[in-house]
Amino acid sequence: MFLLNLSFGEFAALFSVISAGVFALYLLDRSRRRQKVATLKFWRPAESPTQLNQRRKIQQPISLLLQILGIALLLLAIAQLKWGNREQNTRDHVLVMDASAWMGARGASGALLMQTAKSQALAWLKTVPSEDRVMVLRADASATPATRFERNRETIEKTIREMQPGASALQLDQALRFATQFQKLNSQSSGEIVYVGAGRVSTADVAVPNNLRVLAVKTPSENVGLRRMGLRRSASEPDAWEIYVSVRNYGLSSQNVAVGLQFAGSPAGSRTLTLKSSSEQEATFTYRTRAAGAVEAKLLSNDAFPQDDRAVLELPQQKNLRVLVFTNEPDLLRPVLNANPNLTATYESPAAYRPDPKDIDILILDRFAPPQAPKIDAIWIDPPAAQSPIAVASTKANAKLSHWTEDPLLGAGLRTRDLVIDSSATYKAAPGDIVIAESDGAPLMIARPAKPKIAVMGFHPVRSRMKYELATPLLFANTLRWMAPESFRRWQLNGGHVGSVSVKTEGRLDPKAVRVMDENGGAVPFTVDGDNVRFFTSDPGTVRVLTGDRDYVYSLTVPEVGESVWEAPDSVRKGIPRRIPGGPSSQDLWYWLALAALAILATEWFLFGRHRMRVRQGSVSTMPSPQRKAS
């Protein structure tokens, strides 16, 4: 036996207070009321004092007891006294709140769909018996419990009221499976699974549980929104960005939509697209700039869901690598270095050598040894043996270049066949050094990843037979990229929606060389499958994927909208019920208690109240009034 609405302590306190009040009123009613009047000559008592005394002694205590008993029973009825164990009488319901991005759209009335959903959820909650527990499940791309199974209605109402639309599309099937599983594992007696939302889902295949109830929120049918936005460097023009914007028509009718592009607030292009129902089109723009800034794609339409009409990506600054070459023969290296558009080379005489020149990233020392070692990264080409930064082992004539390094940066694309160098120095490689080229085990070129970085070539590639090889410009490019990878990093920026993202890279990836970071630099879990990097994020923001020389930036701020609208089958219960019936083992006693209380109060009136009235009437009728006396 337990009280549903009150604890026993609350019941006892309430009963004590009300009983004391009744007793006080009883005493007050029986006490004489003092009253000052103008004259006493019209006043005559209603009944004799003798009758009053008798009634008070014999009957009034029982009347009081009956009244208090009646009130106690009424209080028990209000407190909803029930038989059995409280836990056995409760049922557990799961309220699946649609918190997908689409719930931020506005309905026909102008109110947010989320607001309508909240109203419906609160209305449903009022129909749930107070002993039942309810869990609120927030459903978007993932299903997240917002509360546990809770009996406290204030907590549940607060959770419902604080629910906000997310940024991803609804995975209803996953949410319903989760709710069903959660009910099985954590509930003794399963109640309803109630879905409240617009039903715009990513996939329309939904396994409907038997105890599902749907509180549908009427949703607008027409919407055109951005799906993706991407930027990458043009392969042909170093200063140009190729920008592509993907637009989808989610509605039922064809739409003409203008897509506008802005860079740093200035118009950068526009297209008009004609989109058929449930179709997607891509608009491509080209924009030339080396400056950093925000590129914004905007749909010039006015629909119910404006959140997916805009996407912004931040363009990084395209920075050139500045190389200072100290050489007496600048024409030898000029063709090699000028082939790279991301590089600016300056040529000076060795006599003008400075160890730390201003605004220079890398030094190239062509066949001379400076009096003071460089303080920045440097490439030494055939330095004098006595002053080489890496110890020279010997000088080898007719050295056959037998092997190039397998380092992914330094050795990328280096291929030669039967190349024989007339004369080359060989070096003593230290631990940690990378041997770029060797001849029968003797290192001809070494890269030392110290600080500053050093690369030493035992021969001059352009002055040897290697000048006819394709490997020559690649050798310089690889060495420079190894020294300053940021300057050669290839950027690719993508705008999309949160959720699961798959990045397709060029070539097979070493998982150790891949890093995935959020905008705060925190690591994002990922998997590498061949040349694909996959990660998942549920929060809107920017995610960087670093794979060697490539940097993929994903700006996941475009809200994801489900492509189809799920319609509940006819077998599913719909709408807000009048009242959800209680659990199978619950036994309501409140109406019996209320009836008993009414019976007791009626008995009290029958035994005492009616008799009292009859006595008064009898005594009044027999008592002469003063006027009668006077007459």
Next chain:
Amino acid sequence: MSTEPLIDRLLLEKLERLTLHWQRSFPGLIGGHNTSRFAGAGLEFLDHRNFHVGDDLRAVNWRAFMRLEKLFLKMFQVEPRVPVRLMVDISQSMTTGESNTSKFLFARRLAAAMCYVGLVKLDTITLQPFSNRLHDSFICGGGRHRFMPAGDFLNALQPAEGPSDFLACSKAFIGKYVQRGLLIVISDFLDDQDCLKPLQYLADYGHELLLIQTYAPEDRVPPWKGELDLEDAETGKHLEISFDDNALKQYTAAFDEHTEAIKRLALRNTGRFSGLSTRISVEEAIFGPLAATQGIA
């Protein structure tokens, strides 16, 4: 003493057009505004009568004599100047009641209003408070600009201690005011003694009575039920009774019977009676029940 005036300016403006009326003709009084059945030195023609020796020759209708060769005397209507006395009950019984406006305040407001009406018509008003005796009176006359002292006098009145005694007050009144006139009595007429006999005594002396009974709603229909310990406001006597609906009906019937007896007394002596509940305002009382009795119009 309250600084708030008993009657506001708006009501005073409305009272300008009213007049205190009486029905009797009081001999030997002239100069007022009320018509009289008595002929005398007036301006309004009343009637003709035959000429008698000693009559004033200036009143002979010489035109009629020329035609008929008989002397007829023109008679003119007297416009008497009747003293108006206003008795205000200030006994403790006037302070009872649970309504917002006490009978005491209501009576003083009503007295002030009637005093103003009389002053406007150039009547002479005597304000006479009473309880178990006649208290200090105040005489005012000469126009509306004399109202302020009268209002201050009424405002300064305080309830008097002791039981009210109509008989003693009536005797004292007759001894104090020999000249007959209009006597307005504002009281609840609720005392332990009989007030009918003293009132009859005043009427028999020749005063025209305008009896105004002010009563609180609780005086007629007490709202209390159950066991009551009643205290007489004037005597301090206690009465413990059990009071119910039937007793209430009897109480109200007795009260109405008492009121009816007072009314009968007034009408029997060519006077007037008005019962006013404090639930209504003074303005409603004057332009409603009092105007209906033609005591003021």
